Amino acid sequence: MRIFQTAALIFGCLLAAPSFAQDEDSIFRDYKHLRSVLDKNMMQRNMVDVMRAFGASDEMTPEQLTALEKRVRGIFSRDFTNVDVLRSDDMGNGWKQELYAYWNGASYIYAYVLMHDQGDRVNAIHFKFNTAFAALNENF
Secondary structure (H helix, E strand, O other), rough: HHHHHHHHHHHHHHHHHOOOOOOHHEEEOOOHHHHHHHHHHOOOHHHHHHHHHOOOOOOHHHHHHHHHHHHHHHHHHOOOOOEEEEEEEEEOOOEEEEEEEEOOOOEEEEEEEEEEEOOEEEEEEEEEEEOOHHHHHHOO
16 A cells, blocks of 8 residues: 555656756757666666656756655665666657666566657657556557
8 A cells, every 4th residue: 555655646746747858958869878868767766867867857846856766765675677668659750759667576667758869869858757557658
């Protein structure tokens, strides 16, 4: 029951935070750079860093971001050791959306990114994470 309550709290924080990226923090050299930043921070449960890197922190205070990371670390006591791309949709003209799973044993967290590859850079346009697969899978 505690995990469900904590997951609901995280989901509530994510709904309150805008997920459209409009600043330089959400720009990456290429897809490989985007994935390295995303995977490193998600696997190490560095939610403050991932939210900032993907432009999803602009309306959350530093205290709210720190509290969010603390809640994630409370649910997941160890760093994640595995990552897979669960879904990938190439929408054409450089637009792509992907759903990722990060896990350890039976503990899973999911991330979603809508990106636009402009040739000289990749912009992360929309970013979300959640402990509920269905909440992010419905983007496809």
